[in-house]
Amino acid sequence: MLRADEFADSGQRYGGYAYKDALAVAHEQNVPIIFPRVGTVWRTDDGVWLTFLGPSLPLITGSRNDINNNSIVFMLQYKSFRMLFTGDAGAEAEQRILDEGVDLHADVLKVGHHGSAYSSTPDFIAAVHPRYAIISVGRHNLFGHPAPSTLETLQRVGARVYRTDEDAAVILESDGNAALISTTLPR
Incomplete structure (x- = not known):
């Protein structure tokens, strides 16, 4: 089992089993639960x-x-490499982030909510302007993710899209300057 130094919680209470189980493990292992906020x-x-x-x-x-919409969203930066993780944030959360006026440009975007039609708005994607976009999505999922509109939005900014339903595992490496992305299924 992976040991965590801290457990980041959005503060949005949720009754799902995975959430409850993760909280229980954090409590059992005396892992501090923190609530990171903007900034x-x-x-x-x-x-x-x-x-x-x-x-x-x-x-x-x-x-x-x-x-x-209350997902934890964060920018990872290592030297000049930047990757934006959006969790399941939807349009409302994206608009709040845009309203903050922060620099959202990222080399890689982990696309929000499996590429749902309710996330990845054109304004948000334009602000991020990723070179690469990674969509974590199940094959033949009941929701039809990713949405065609999301894929079109990503294509308009020139992002190269990787999808776990088509590429299986997506592996990202960076030396802090560039991203190297590979997949377990050949492209």
Whole structure:
């Protein structure tokens, strides 16, 4: 089992088993539970920076999916390499992040909510302007993810798209300057 120094929680309560199980393990192992907010920065000993961009307070309520819209969102930076992790954040969360006015440009985007039609808005994708986009999505999923509109939005900014339903595992490596992406299925 992987040992964690801290457990990051968005503060959005959720009754799902995976969430409850993860919290239980954190409690059993005396792992501190923290609630990072916009502007929180973590720095590792080897020079990786995580800057949290969401969720902001107050948490989003009354949206199509509050649980997803209150996902933890962060920018990973290592030297000049940047990757944006969006969790399941939807359009409402993306707009809040855009309203903060932060530099969202990233080399790689982990596409929000499996490429759902309710995330990856054109304005958000234009601000990120990723060279590569990774969509974590199950093959033949019931929701039809990723949405054609999301794929079109990514294509418009010139992002090369990797999908776990087509590429299986997507492996990313970086020396801090460039990204090297490979897959377990040949392209």
